[in-house]
Amino acid sequence: MPSTSYLDKNFKSSYYNKFRPSYPESLVDKVVSYHMKTPGNECNLLLDVGCGTGIATKLFVPKFKKCIATDPSSAMLGCARDNISKDANVVYKEVAGEKLAEDGNVALNSIDMVIGAQSIHWCNLDTLFEQVNKVLKPNGTFAFWFYTQPEFIELPGFTDLYYKYGWSDEFMGHYLTPYQRHFFTKFNENEELMNKLRKQFTNIEFEISCHSQGHSDPNAPYYQTTEMSMEDLRHLVKTWSLYTSWVKNHPNDPKDIADRFVDEVINKFNITDESKMFKVQWTTFYYVCRRS
Numbered sequence: 001m002p003s004t005s006y007l008d009k010n011f012k013s014s015y016y017n018k019f020r021p022s023y024p025e026s027l028v029d030k031v032v033s034y035h036m037k038t039p040g041n042e043c044n045l046l047l048d049v050g051c052g053t054g055i056a057t058k059l060f061v062p063k064f065k066k067c068i069a070t071d072p073s074s075a076m077l078g079c080a081r082d083n084i085s086k087d088a089n090v091v092y093k094e095v096a097g098e099k100l101a102e103d104g105n106v107a108l109n110s111i112d113m114v115i116g117a118q119s120i121h122w123c124n125l126d127t128l129f130e131q132v133n134k135v136l137k138p139n140g141t142f143a144f145w146f147y148t149q150p151e152f153i154e155l156p157g158f159t160d161l162y163y164k165y166g167w168s169d170e171f172m173g174h175y176l177t178p179y180q181r182h183f184f185t186k187f188n189e190n191e192e193l194m195n196k197l198r199k200q201f202t203n204i205e206f207e208i209s210c211h212s213q214g215h216s217d218p219n220a221p222y223y224q225t226t227e228m229s230m231e232d233l234r235h236l237v238k239t240w241s242l243y244t245s246w247v248k249n250h251p252n253d254p255k256d257i258a259d260r261f262v263d264e265v266i267n268k269f270n271i272t273d274e275s276k277m278f279k280v281q282w283t284t285f286y287y288v289c290r291r292s
């Protein structure tokens with residue numbers, strides 16, 4: 001599987017937590033209402049796969065009686081513990097998605113809903129889906145979602161630079177596996193993923209929201225917008241696992257790769273104030289399905 005610097009003991013999880021976006025309430029509502037549409041379903045126990053610093057777990061805490069936040073990274077889980085209120089009924093487990101149902105990590109048929117926010121692309125999907133199926137109750141919901149590029153609506157052409165530094169083999173994209181590259185660029189036509197899902201799940205729903213491809217509806221459940229300055233963009237890039245891998249392998253770079261990227265954006269669009277806020281629409285996609 002792709003190796004991720006999130007698993008490094010020294011990964012700066014609090015930095016990640018500060019500069020990564022959260023998810024809209026409309027997405028949470030969509031997922032919960034999908035779940036509750038099936039008669040007999042309840043919101044007792046939720047499990048978050050690859051919970052990281054708990055950004056998504058936090059949003060589901062008020063909807064469920066109890067949550068299990070799981071991640072293979074102790075650094076990430078430590079930050080999740082600090083990030084989520086001590087009063088919340090959350091237990092933390094250091095475990096990879098591929099091992100959920102192994103060695104009694106999580107009881108079989110016990111979970112009402114499994115969520116994966118920006119995480120399952122690090123997993124072997126066949127194994128993950130089998131494991132999720134085992135821990136879910138019959139008719140339980142599995143929901144997972146992603147954001148990819150932030151699209152600066154007022155800076156047309158920004159996405160080309162994003163692709164150059166974030167996706168191309170020349171720069172940080174070098175650390176994407178072909179599998180991940182496919183996952184995040186062909187999300188519109190990921191038949192392989194669909195086929196894997198169909199083996200284990202039913203009632204699959206998929207939706208994208210992408211400004212540059214014209215699929216952009218402010219009323220869509222996962223329409224994610226923020227405001228971001230060039231300073232924020234610098235910080236965001238530094239939260240990427242790809243960035244950490246690049247820096248580790250290029251210790252003698254004369255200039256930090258995130259700074260190179262952002263300075264090129266600044267020059268291209270003649271931005272004079274780095275703290276100036278720009279409107280950003282994130283490219284997002286989500287899947288919801290249920291155990292058959």
Ligand SMILES: C[S@@+](CC[C@H](N)C(=O)[O-])C[C@H]1O[C@@H](n2cnc3c(N)ncnc32)[C@H](O)[C@@H]1O
Pocket residue numbers: 004006007020049050051052053054055056071072073076095096097098116117118119122123124
């Ligand atoms: C981009 S972060 C997402 C964190 C969080 N869910 C969020 O929404 O911000 C990806 C997370 O996946 C975790 N991860 C990496 N390999 C994993 C695996 N095999 N199973 C489950 N999680 C994994 C990483 O440790 C990291 O916390």
